[in-house]
Amino acid sequence: MNGRTVRVAAGQGFWGDWLEAPVRQVNGGPIDYLMMDYLAEVTMSIMQKQKSRDSKAGYARDFVPLMERILPEIVRKRIKVTSNAGGVNPRGCAEAVLEVARRIGLANKLSIGLVTGDDILNRLDELIASGHPLANMETGRPLADIRDRVLSANAYLGMAPIVEALQGGADVVITGRVTDTGLTLGPLVHEFGWPADDWDKIAAGTVAGHIIECGAQCSGGNLLKAWRSVKGLENPGFPIVEASADGTFIVTKHPDTGGVVSVASVTEQLVYEMGDPRSYITPDGIADFTTIQLKQAGRDRVRVSGIHGSPQTPMLKVSIAYFYGYKAVGTLVYSWPDAYDKARAADRILRLRLKELGLEYEEILTEFVGADATHGKLSGRPDPEAPEVQLRIGVRAAERAPVERFTREIAPLVLTGPPSVTGFAGGRPAVEEVVAYWPALIDRRQIEPFVRVEILRA
Amino acid sequence: MASKAKKRNAKQARRSPAESRTAVPSSRRTVPLQLRWLAHARSGDKGDTANVGLIALEPEYYPILRREVTVARVGRHFKGMVSEVERYELPNLNALNFLLHGALGGGGTISLKTDAQGKVYSTALLRMEIPVPADVARMLAPALRGTRR
Numbered sequence: 001m002n003g004r005t006v007r008v009a010a011g012q013g014f015w016g017d018w019l020e021a022p023v024r025q026v027n028g029g030p031i032d033y034l035m036m037d038y039l040a041e042v043t044m045s046i047m048q049k050q051k052s053r054d055s056k057a058g059y060a061r062d063f064v065p066l067m068e069r070i071l072p073e074i075v076r077k078r079i080k081v082t083s084n085a086g087g088v089n090p091r092g093c094a095e096a097v098l099e100v101a102r103r104i105g106l107a108n109k110l111s112i113g114l115v116t117g118d119d120i121l122n123r124l125d126e127l128i129a130s131g132h133p134l135a136n137m138e139t140g141r142p143l144a145d146i147r148d149r150v151l152s153a154n155a156y157l158g159m160a161p162i163v164e165a166l167q168g169g170a171d172v173v174i175t176g177r178v179t180d181t182g183l184t185l186g187p188l189v190h191e192f193g194w195p196a197d198d199w200d201k202i203a204a205g206t207v208a209g210h211i212i213e214c215g216a217q218c219s220g221g222n223l224l225k226a227w228r229s230v231k232g233l234e235n236p237g238f239p240i241v242e243a244s245a246d247g248t249f250i251v252t253k254h255p256d257t258g259g260v261v262s263v264a265s266v267t268e269q270l271v272y273e274m275g276d277p278r279s280y281i282t283p284d285g286i287a288d289f290t291t292i293q294l295k296q297a298g299r300d301r302v303r304v305s306g307i308h309g310s311p312q313t314p315m316l317k318v319s320i321a322y323f324y325g326y327k328a329v330g331t332l333v334y335s336w337p338d339a340y341d342k343a344r345a346a347d348r349i350l351r352l353r354l355k356e357l358g359l360e361y362e363e364i365l366t367e368f369v370g371a372d373a374t375h376g377k378l379s380g381r382p383d384p385e386a387p388e389v390q391l392r393i394g395v396r397a398a399e400r401a402p403v404e405r406f407t408r409e410i411a412p413l414v415l416t417g418p419p420s421v422t423g424f425a426g427g428r429p430a431v432e433e434v435v436a437y438w439p440a441l442i443d444r445r446q447i448e449p450f451v452r453v454e455i456l457r458a
Numbered sequence: 459m460a461s462k463a464k465k466r467n468a469k470q471a472r473r474s475p476a477e478s479r480t481a482v483p484s485s486r487r488t489v490p491l492q493l494r495w496l497a498h499a500r501s502g503d504k505g506d507t508a509n510v511g512l513i514a515l516e517p518e519y520y521p522i523l524r525r526e527v528t529v530a531r532v533g534r535h536f537k538g539m540v541s542e543v544e545r546y547e548l549p550n551l552n553a554l555n556f557l558l559h560g561a562l563g564g565g566g567t568i569s570l571k572t573d574a575q576g577k578v579y580s581t582a583l584l585r586m587e588i589p590v591p592a593d594v595a596r597m598l599a600p601a602l603r604g605t606r607r
Contacts, residue, residue, distance in 0.1 A: 042567050138505050224580065225498035225515065264498065264513070267551050271511020273502035274555050277546050290548050306550075324568060365563065365570040373572045375582045376539050394570030437566050439505070 005250075006191045008184050008208070009240045012036040012083075013215025015043055015060050021215060021238045026070045026079060028254035031240060033187045034074070036083040037180045037213045038063070044177060045321030045435040047087035048121075048152035056096075058089030064096045067172070071101055074171070075109050081172040082162055082183040088121075088152055090114055090176045094456055097172065101458035110458040113165025115175035117451035118154045120318065120442075127446060134318060134440040143440065149323040151435060155447045156317045158283030159205075160196065162186030164453045177319060179282050181209030184241065192245040196284070203287035203309025204247035206280065210287075211251055211269055211304070212239040218251065218269035219300075220259025225268070232258020237300070248305040250297060261300040283317075283444070286310045316447050320438035325362065326403040328431050329394040330410035331369075333423030340371050340382040342418040343391040349417050350393060353409055359402040361395045368392070390423065396434065403431050488589035495598040496590070497523060499580035506565035508540075508576030510583045513553040519594075520552040526588035532556055535586045556583070 009031040011022030015038040025034055038060040051058030063085035074081060086093040094114045101110045120127065124147065128134065134143035134153075143150070154177035163186050165173045173186070185205035188194065194201040211218050216236040223230055237257025243249040251261055259265075270289060274280075277289035286309060293306035334342040347366045354364070367373035369390035371382040382389070395406045407429045414421055493499075493512070496519045501510040512527060514520040524547065533543045541560030548555060562576050563569040573579070590598075 222500070224500065225513075267513050267553060268498065268500040268511070270551060271509070271513065271548070271553055271555055272500050273504060274509050274511055274546075275504060275557065277548050277555055290550055292550055294551065327568075327570060329570065363563070363570060367572055369572065374578045375585065378535070378539075378582050378585050392572065396568070396570055434567050436568050437505070 003245060005242045005244050006033070006188060007031045007240055007242050008033040008035050008187055008212070010035050010037070010212035010215050010238050012038060013213065013217060014038065014040055017215050018236070019062065019066065021236075022066060023069055024235075024254070024257070025238055025240070026073050026077070028257065031079055032191075034070075034079055034081045035183045035187070035209075035212065036063070036081065036085060037183055038083065038085045039087065039177060039180070041319060041437045042321060042435060044088055044152045044154055044319060047089070048321065049435075051089050056089075056092050059087040059093035060085040063093065064100060067097050068100045068104060071104065071106060071110070075106055080166065080170070080187065082175075082186055083173070084175045084178045084180075084183060086115070086174045086176045088119060088154070088176060090116055090174050094174045097174065098456060098458050107458050110172065111170050112456045112458070113162075113168060113170025113173040114454045114456055115157070115161040115165060115173065115178065115451070116454075117161075117447070118157050118175070118177040120155055120447070121150070121153045124150065124153055127442070132442055132446060134320065134442060137439045137441060143320065143438065146322045146438065151321045151323060153318060153320045155442060156283055156319065157447070157451060158182045158312075159186035159189055160284075161451050161453050163190045165455070166190040168453065168455045170455055179284075180213035181206045181282050182284060184209030184212060185284060188243050192243075197311070199285050199309035199311055200307060201247045201309075202285040204249070204304075204307040205243070206282050206284060206287045206309070207270075207289070207292060207304065207307050208241045208243060208249050210280070211266055212241055214269060214272065215239070216259055217272065218266055219253050219261050220265055223260070223265050223268060225264040230260055234258060237261075247307065248303065251302045251304060252300055261302055263294045263296055263302055266294055266302045266304070281313060283312065285312045314444060315441040316444045318440040318442050320440060321435050322438055324434040324436035325396060325398040326400045326431055327394060327396040327434050328403050328407050328429045329392065330407065330429040331390050331392045331423065332410065332413060332421050333388050333390045334418065335388045335420040335422065336386065338384065339386050339389040339420075340368060340384070342420065343368050343389045345418045346391050346413050346421070347393060350409060350413060354406065357405065359405055361397045361402060361406075363396050364393065366391070366393045400431060407431060487592040489592050489595045490587040491590040491595045491599055492584065493523075493527070493586050493588060494584040495595075496588075497584065499584055501576050501578065501580035501583075503562055503565060503576040506560055506562050508558045508561040508579040510556045510558065510579050511553055512556065512583060513551065517552050520549065522588070522590060522594070523554055524549075526590070527554060527586070531588070532583070532586070535583070536561070
């Protein structure tokens with residue numbers, strides 16, 4: 001580890017992560033970049049729904065007040081921010097941040113890099129017509145089958161537009177559907193001048209991004225190994241990558257924070273959501289996870305090295321969200337004695353009532369929380385002495401009406417079913433719209449020419 | 459001294475016949491042991507597929523995992539819960555990665571399951587028993603030392 005290092009800190013692992021984390025990353029010690037990942041597979045569709053109601057919405061709204069809290073320090077310390085908080089409206093997000101910057105006296109002191117071109121919702125018909133079926137990667141069905149129900153469609157962009165924005169002088173880079181890993185890789189490519197076809201370096205920066213993209217999940221949060229020994233999680237230290245130009249890096253966290261950075265904590269994150277480990281595919285290249293070497297290099301410091309990569313594929317992944325139908329989940333709690341048997345009896349009664357009413361569902365699923373909800377048949381025989389068991393029953397249908405009626409059949413069980421039942425104070429369960437995910441591939445030449453980077457000044 | 463001998467006898471009496479047979483070299487005698495004593499794990503989702511990364515608690519347990527936690531055995535463990543199992547090896551991390559297809563009731567937002575994103579399939583795999591050399595098992599599991607839970 002000779003020479004200069006670049007420190008990229010993770011501030012959010014998902015939309016809804018701990019709001020204090022980015023503030024503590026900025027104030028807790030030296031960092032060069034703050035990386036904030038907001039987008040999960042279905043997040044885009046939620047944002048699209050918000051945008052359809054309000055053309056100024058469609059991004060991670062809490063990003064703006066968060067930036068208001070940290071912008072003065074970021075400007076003072078010259079920390080740069082990369083984030084895909086822009087969702088389906090990165091321009092709206094960037095404008096909101098600019099407005100805040102001006103209001104708190106940072107006019108002329110902040111540049112925002114705005115990345116667009118991932119959103120292909122308005123291009124779908126043209127793409128399908130010109131021979132891009134956008135077939136579902138899991139089922140093979142062409143997108144035409146559900147075209148009229150599509151709510152959002154975004155190609156996953158890689159690190160290239162982030163590098164371009166940083167080279168253009170951006171302090172804060174706001175994107176739509178850029179990969180989680182690109183938010184970390186971009187700064188490293190920019191800082192070290194790695195060629196975009198230095199596949200081992202690209203893979204190393206990608207692995208660095210994967211390790212910190214879920215925030216504290218690599219630094220003691222959700223760590224199973226010796227979980228009782230993980231201390232101080234009331235103040236979890238979010239991860240920081242200290243990268244070197246040779247592609248090796250250290251994963252660490254600020255001093256005086258809780259959690260732990262160990263070979264075990266990093267390994268658990270590495271295998272999270274893993275497919276074929278030899279082929280972790282991103283728009284920027286392919287990383288071989290079987291080449292990663294981890295070594296404890298001090299307290300809360302893990303050295304990562306040895307990573308090999310291979311060239312990028314000609315395709316980009318596309319994340320499409322479409323309207324699927326409706327669902328609802330209702331719960332009731334049955335108490336000792338015979339809690340499980342009472343809950344089962346209630347389930348039988350409810351199902352008979354639904355059948356009697358002639359209601360049809362794509363699926364009805366019953367789980368007994370406290371008995372079998374998470375491990376199914378592996379849970380073994382239910383404990384007849386269990387203090388309580390929660391009946392949890394869910395239904396899903398293409399139409400709203402049967403789901404709506406289901407939500408009115410839960411409460412009546414309290415007075416018309418098995419005894420010692422409680423836990424219905426929340427009232428009737430809500431009917432939820434199901435927005436499903438449709439992963440597809442597209443030739444990157446159909447996307448990359450449309451990607452735009454603009455530098456906006458406060 | 460006498461009381462110590464008595465304790466030792468009591469301990470031997472608790473052992474199964476297979477364990478106390480000394481003619482078989484200790485390394486070849488095996489006893490069933492839950493994976494929780496040998497590995498930690500984390501799981502996640504991709505569509506209707508759950509993945510479970512199974513990580514050896516100590517590097518020397520990895521060969522045992524590699525040998526015993528087979529696709530066939532994991533398939534039997536999750537029978538009725540998943541449609542197909544794939545396995546990948548990561549010797550560099552002392553880990554195996556399992557893909558459990560059809561595990562999530564449709565996955566993502568479609569699924570009605572509590573664990574729609576497969577977050578705790580990890581611990582469901584740790585329930586599985588594999589045959590482990592008796593001496594290793596004795597060293598590892600409180601269950602075999604008499605504090606059975």
